[in-house]
Amino acid sequence: MKPAFxxxxxxxxxxxxxxxxxxxxxxxxxxxxxxxxxxxxxxxxAAQAWSDLTxxxxxxxxxxxxxxxxxxxxxxxxxxxxxxxxxxxxxAAAAEIPAADIKNFxxxxxxxPNARRLAFDLYQKLAPEDxxxxxxxxxxxxxxxxxxxxxxxxxxxxxxxxKEGKTDQSTKVLKEALDAAxxxxxxxxxxxxxREELEQPVDLPRQFGFLMYWHLIAPxxxxxxxxxxxxYPPEEAIQLNASYPGKEDIGASWQAYxxxxxxxxxxxxxxxxxxxxxxxxxxxxxxxxxxxxxxxRLGCKNAWKIWLNDKLIFGRDEYHRGISIDQxxxxxxxxxxKNTLLVxxxxxxxxxxxxxxxxxxxxVCDSSGTAILSTDRKPTPxxxxxxxxxxx
Amino acid sequence: MKTASLILASFxxxxxxxxxxxxxxxxxxxxxDPTATGLPTELSDETLAWKTPLPGRGIGSPLLIGDKIYLxxxxxPEQKQLHVLCFAAADGSSIWERRFWAxxxxxxxxxxxxxxxxPASDGHYIYAFYSSNxxxxxxxxxxLIWMRGLTLDYPNASNSLGMASSPIVAGDxxxxxxxxxxxxxxxxxxxxxxxxxxxxxxxxxxxxxxxxVLTIDGEPVVALQSGKGILGVVPSTGSxxxxxxxxxxxxxxxxxxxxxxxxPSNGLTSITVKTDGSDPTKRWTESAQRPGTASPLxxxxxxxxxxxxxxxxxxxxxxxxxxxxxxxxxPEGSESETPVGGFSGSPVAGGGDQLYVFSESGVGLVVDVSxxxxxxxxxxxxxxxxxxxxxxxxxxxxxxxxxxxxxxxx
Numbered sequence: 001m002k003p004a005f006x007x008x009x010x011x012x013x014x015x016x017x018x019x020x021x022x023x024x025x026x027x028x029x030x031x032x033x034x035x036x037x038x039x040x041x042x043x044x045x046a047a048q049a050w051s052d053l054t055x056x057x058x059x060x061x062x063x064x065x066x067x068x069x070x071x072x073x074x075x076x077x078x079x080x081x082x083x084x085x086x087x088x089x090x091x092a093a094a095a096e097i098p099a100a101d102i103k104n105f106x107x108x109x110x111x112x113p114n115a116r117r118l119a120f121d122l123y124q125k126l127a128p129e130d131x132x133x134x135x136x137x138x139x140x141x142x143x144x145x146x147x148x149x150x151x152x153x154x155x156x157x158x159x160x161x162x163k164e165g166k167t168d169q170s171t172k173v174l175k176e177a178l179d180a181a182x183x184x185x186x187x188x189x190x191x192x193x194x195r196e197e198l199e200q201p202v203d204l205p206r207q208f209g210f211l212m213y214w215h216l217i218a219p220x221x222x223x224x225x226x227x228x229x230x231x232y233p234p235e236e237a238i239q240l241n242a243s244y245p246g247k248e249d250i251g252a253s254w255q256a257y258x259x260x261x262x263x264x265x266x267x268x269x270x271x272x273x274x275x276x277x278x279x280x281x282x283x284x285x286x287x288x289x290x291x292x293x294x295x296x297r298l299g300c301k302n303a304w305k306i307w308l309n310d311k312l313i314f315g316r317d318e319y320h321r322g323i324s325i326d327q328x329x330x331x332x333x334x335x336x337x338k339n340t341l342l343v344x345x346x347x348x349x350x351x352x353x354x355x356x357x358x359x360x361x362x363x364v365c366d367s368s369g370t371a372i373l374s375t376d377r378k379p380t381p382x383x384x385x386x387x388x389x390x391x392x
Numbered sequence: 393m394k395t396a397s398l399i400l401a402s403f404x405x406x407x408x409x410x411x412x413x414x415x416x417x418x419x420x421x422x423x424x425d426p427t428a429t430g431l432p433t434e435l436s437d438e439t440l441a442w443k444t445p446l447p448g449r450g451i452g453s454p455l456l457i458g459d460k461i462y463l464x465x466x467x468x469p470e471q472k473q474l475h476v477l478c479f480a481a482a483d484g485s486s487i488w489e490r491r492f493w494a495x496x497x498x499x500x501x502x503x504x505x506x507x508x509x510x511p512a513s514d515g516h517y518i519y520a521f522y523s524s525n526x527x528x529x530x531x532x533x534x535x536l537i538w539m540r541g542l543t544l545d546y547p548n549a550s551n552s553l554g555m556a557s558s559p560i561v562a563g564d565x566x567x568x569x570x571x572x573x574x575x576x577x578x579x580x581x582x583x584x585x586x587x588x589x590x591x592x593x594x595x596x597x598x599x600x601x602x603x604x605v606l607t608i609d610g611e612p613v614v615a616l617q618s619g620k621g622i623l624g625v626v627p628s629t630g631s632x633x634x635x636x637x638x639x640x641x642x643x644x645x646x647x648x649x650x651x652x653x654x655x656p657s658n659g660l661t662s663i664t665v666k667t668d669g670s671d672p673t674k675r676w677t678e679s680a681q682r683p684g685t686a687s688p689l690x691x692x693x694x695x696x697x698x699x700x701x702x703x704x705x706x707x708x709x710x711x712x713x714x715x716x717x718x719x720x721x722x723p724e725g726s727e728s729e730t731p732v733g734g735f736s737g738s739p740v741a742g743g744g745d746q747l748y749v750f751s752e753s754g755v756g757l758v759v760d761v762s763x764x765x766x767x768x769x770x771x772x773x774x775x776x777x778x779x780x781x782x783x784x785x786x787x788x789x790x791x792x793x794x795x796x797x798x799x800x801x802x
Contacts, residue, residue, distance in 0.1 A: 039540075040538065040586040044538075046538070074495065074544065076493065077492045078539065080491065081536045088488070316548055316574055317548075318573040318574050319573065321551055327552065
């Protein structure tokens with residue numbers, strides 16, 4: 001919540017007892033909606049509040065957008081539908097809509113990113129030409145959904161220059177687009193144009209913030225999927241010079257590993273050869289320049305668990321249903337200095353070709369997808385260098 | 393919600409008797425509605441009443457309630473924007489649209505999508521469900537009544553290939569199967585508040601089938617299907633009533649007909665069910681009737697399945713014995729440009745002797761099943777991918793493709 005609005009809301013609640021005053025008409029419903037919680041808690045009260053809110057006019061739009069700042073994901077949806085319901089009704093009735101206030105809200109980058117995107121959608125309906133005109137200003141916007149519009153234009157411009165044979169201009173525009181892009185499909189599209197059409201180098205792992213240097217250890221037993229909940233020695237302590245008895249008495253010891261994959265894929269099958277019904281661990285360290293809230297974004301089609309600084313963050317026992325970049329988004333807090341990351345990846349018993357993968361990809365970024373790099377990040381390994389490095 | 397509204401809603405629930413299409417595969421999820429009479433016997437430009445564009449993909453079927461149509465879709469690069477849409481049945485014009493941000497994971501296989509489940513309704517509220525496990529209740533005018541983010545509540549309840557099970561209302565409870573390899577469950581939700589009435593653990597395995605409703609001694613019994621078989625539960629409590637343990641498919645769903653259930657199990661298996669705690673009686677199993685993706689259809693004395701090769705099989709409902717089979721393709725000699733391909737949507741039937749089905753390549757077919765052999769009597773090429781099941785009402789058939797909602801029957 002912005003300070004000014006927070007103060008106004010507090011003032012209204014505390015000093016204006018009359019429910020008939022306009023501010024109170026949205027303040028109390030918003031308070032109720034903000035209370036929706038787990039397993040349906042607060043739904044009945046929120047429904048009444050939503051009804052009260054949508055009975056108001058277009059003056060509620062900006063206050064409700066503002067309230068999204070501190071709302072949870074469910075409450076934000078209640079608020080969104082209230083805003084859109086009132087907006088559609090008022091537009092249909094040719095009532096006055098506070099277009100300037102909606103534009104001001106949209107252009108204030110401190111406001112909640114999704115609320116700003118919604119404000120843009122509304123403004124686009126009110127003033128389509130002006131909305132189009134401000135799209136280029138979103139190129140470095142903290143809201144990925146707004147930034148996307150601007151990046152799409154840059155990609156289009158780069159392609160136009162290419163068609164006209166203006167390679168220098170195309171390169172310049174597409175590099176600008178790459179620096180600004182935060183969404184996976186757009187980054188992939190730009191990188192392909194730069195590499196294949198313009199022969200420009202692109203460091204995709206750095207762009208995304210993938211972690212490329214690890215230590216791996218395997219194989220521990222996962223017969224009958226039992227390994228997922230079995231705490232093998234790496235879960236107790238990380239000793240990179242230690243060896244342990246692994247599955248079927250195969251010795252398990254840590255190996256230094258790096259990947260040169262564009263999307264940071266860490267492949268257990270490379271150092272350990274294809275194995276089934278096994279558990280592997282990957283360990284790395286991340287130097288953070290500050291105490292900061294970030295996201296770990298994981299892609300993995302094996303069952304997995306992940307620990308930050310010896311604390312379990314999340315785990316999931318699903319096998320071979322699919323993998324994608326940013327498949328799992330895990331909000332965490334890094335401490336300044338060294339942070340440890342341990343990933344457990346479990347392989348199951350299936351024999352089909354598409355179940356051979358025993359791998360994951362992990363990156364660190366902020367909530368908008370902007371890469372957060374370790375302060376001691378090493379150069380991205382060359383794609384011609386071997387991924388497997390024993391004995392380091 | 394105000395008390396008066398609650399009382400009114402409860403009253404309306406008790407008298408709901410409209411011949412509407414309220415969930416995946418219509419009445420009791422059977423794919424059959426005998427009150428849907430006067431359906432077009434051919435699919436053609438002449439019987440196409442209208443088509444209207446959709447904002448995004450979806451596989452869920454349209455709900456038909458009174459003179460309105462309700463549908464879901466998802467948009468955006470990662471399908472994170474969820475839509476609930478309301479159209480006028482008369483001309484396909486948009487009446488209202490509500491949009492929400494997905495609160496759960498939206499990853500899915502490219503073939504399917506986030507708006508894969510068909511919504512459910514009790515005739516008075518719409519319960520929109522998505523692969524992201526967002527469950528949203530709106531009234532028929534688009535007013536938000538409640539919302540659940542089941543992945544917020546149960547963080548490992550998801551399938552990276554996508555979820556597709558469609559919920560259903562039985563009695564005074566909304567039932568949903570949220571079954572997957574990890575946090576797998578089924579639950580009954582209060583229709584008015586969205587809170588859990590019950591929640592039971594389910595087999596930890598991916599499952600895309602939808603619950604169906606049997607009527608036994610006048611009472612609804614919900615059949616929950618999984619790879620393990622069928623669990624019959626009391627809708628309002630989730631208490632177990634019967635179990636069939638011989639395994640079942642995880643894509644095509646079972647079809648109820650009175651106290652009988654036709655299960656995609658070891659081909660196709662017919663059982664009859666009692667609620668006295670005794671095991672269900674298996675009447676027959678017929679491997680030749682094995683369905684592909686589409687669910688079976690029971691019509692009169694016949695049971696129909698579509699094989700993964702696109703062949704419509706007709707068997708005797710009482711014995712499982714094959715009566716005839718016909719390849720689902722345009723009639724011989726007709727000019728068609730589109731290969732029919734496979735079938736993801738299920739066949740449906742109304743009060744006539746026709747069976748309607750659409751293929752993945754967008755070919756709609758009408759099959760006359762009244763005679764000694766099935767005969768494809770009409771076909772149309774819609775030119776868009778269709779993975780959904782048609783919905784029927786008196787005089788009209790509705791189908792959604794990737795890009796449009798279509799009405800046949802003027």
